[in-house]
Amino acid sequence: MAKILLVEDERVIRAEIKRILARDQHEVTDVPSVCEAETLRPECFDLVITDVRLTGETGDVLIERVGEVPVIVMTAYGSVSAAVDAMKRGAADYLSKPFEPEELSKAVERVLRHRSLRKPYDSNATDDPYEIIASESSPMQEALRRARKVAPTEATVLILGESGTGKELVARAVHKQSRRPGAFVPVNCASIPETLLESELFGHEKGAFTGAATRKDGLVHAANGGTLFLDEIGELTQAAQARLLRMLQQREVRRVGARKAEAVDIRLIAATHRDLPSLVERGEFRADLYFRLNVVEIKLPPLCERGNDILALAEVFIARAADKLGRPPLDLDDQAAEALKRYKWPGNVRELQHAVERAVILHESGPITEELLGLPTSNGSNGRSVLAGEDSSLEGYLRRFVLSHQHELSETELAKRLGISRKTLWERRQRMGIPRRESRPPE
Template identity: 50%
Template sequence: MIPTSLLLVEDDDSARTVLSMELKRLDLEITVVGGGQEALESMRTQRFDLVITDLLMAEVDGFQVLEAAKRQMPESQIIVITGHGSIDSAVRAMKAGAFDYLTKPIEPEVLSLTINKALERKRLLGEVEQLRAQVREKFSFENIVYASPAFHRALELVRKVAATDASVLIEGESGTGKELIARAIHSSSPRKNRPFVAINCGALPEGLLESELFGHARGSFTGAIANKKGLFEEAQDGTLFLDEIGEMTPALQVKLLRALQQGEIRRVGENRHIKVNARIIAATNKDLKDAVEKGSFRDDLYYRLKVFPIMIPPLRERREDILPLAEVFLKRAREKHKRPAKSFSPEAAQLLMNSLWPGNVRELEHAVERAVILCSSSEIQAEDLPPEVRVCGAPPLKPSKSPKKRKLSKI
């Protein structure tokens, strides 16, 4: 196990000696320097998990050490110590990224507790970054399974728009993987390290959807017992995915349009405006152009969202993707349910290929998972598949030949 490294920056000889003795009891790998300039030089050649720096020092002060540490070692935790504490300097240090601000003399128990909390925060931040990296990898373009030219063409458009900040409208039937595409765009964009926040606009009534998107103030309606951030704020500097945007009511469409045009929102029950900066990716399984013509969807919002439209073809129009996707779903379900199935029989594979899949990729995934659960051997058979797949995917019956007509006299 790699020992925790700590840099102590203190220009006062007696304070440096006392702190060094206390730190040596904590089983840390300690580097001690007598000033800010030495600290800058140490950080150029070595990375530290934790930095404890005095604030008031000649030439290079603690604020400069703090700023350099956060710039060069953003994952490091910085504890500022000073014998001349003030509210202004404490606020400035915390705004610059310090984990904590302690005034001398520092009790050994307080120092030990603060260090442990700082290291725990560093550990948690590391775990969060690991999870984010796993999510980015999971939803990267490289992990999207396809073999068809139709999906390849759609994906080429997706790759081009990912690097921009343009609004995207993803159109396609239910179950085609619109959210997967939205996540891939986010994971390949400059905003990839910021939040990806998704909401289904058709799953909530108007009042609740408004509160979810824009937030609300305490007491603004029955049950609003505290102030609540909306998803626009939660997605700050990241991506907000609005699924089933075609289900949004006209009144909410107006508020959404205002947020997109002005870059600000107003919580329910509040008068103040809050600046927001989130990339918008919307998705729909409806014909929004038809909805605009019928007057159920605002044309100005439609064109604001449709800066870059992407149409995801249904699975029946990209049959080359069926078996590659089915193989991925089989592997996933086998590991999840600890079942023996490893492949499809030729008959089962043919049924999968022939089915129309009205529920698209989602229906295929569920059908394969069901088959994996039912299958008791290493090969999924036709009878393991859902009845609707067996019926829809079966080859059409050949028409029987009509008997030759015979004369009545020969009967």
């Protein structure tokens, strides 16, 4: 739950966005203008969401006026350049109207998660950007050692790991310890429609295609002087791969429809959960681009391989959730702790965070119990039969969960419960030979 300030001058749109945020358990204060927003001390909120084009002052002026509070800006289709400008000035993210409720929810969750993880829980904590992802497990320690070593250099970094393992957190830590003064610009390649991917990344000239009414900067331009983080880089089209390769080789970028290229100064960090060498063998990913990306490889282990980190992370998430709700510190009982250690966590750290936050919200008295966590029992209730002694493979768990719940949950809900994106869920269905059902359950 977070305190969110919403600034939108269109009454109907403002009401719908507020409804979505309230559904996600956030406390929302909504106003139609920057002037009214400033009377509410926006720096006291957890997040500000504002349209750029407002009556009176434009919404992006709030970026400089809210201190450390993150700002998500909203723009109409065709005005992405305004969002890029806002990100250069420090906006945390942007949404292009019209957007789906799921896009809004994910953007808010992502920004709030990053804000929470950047804020040390312990008042005596250091400024070490790796502190929140510190680990006792050897594979994770090796990953963080590599990240620290490569951070001050200009080397391209490729981060590998399952969904929810913390790839973007590591990328942000690398950027924070780099010598680059510019912005960290995250891009999820899987979330941008294929037809808009090149334009969003590299920008376009006026008239480059139908609907290109003005010249537009791309996200590459927003990252100039800083770091461009391309998450799920395995989803790039062949055309986008070619443009990216040219950018890495020539240190320049050409907008869609442009005759001349522009010089750029960007440090690239890429990430994926996919097997890029296999994609190269199948001709789906360029070999020359792969070798350009794979200068320094950092592999993040799944949570189930991180031993005592599971309980350590759970305690951090419980403490933060309790603090947000104004509750005293909470403990796990022995059975709950054992359940956390036995569970395979296919959604990794993200799923763990959701599980313990839900437990804190539902908690009434005493320590947090196994029942509050909602994890499986040995007979496979809740569709999560992944305890010791059973088929413990991730693929086996995914198969059982999807088959057990696909008739009662929508694709969006299935993906959310698994801690993965809808695109990843579709890919896993293809791999496991489980076709998507024809009809959807009622939302």
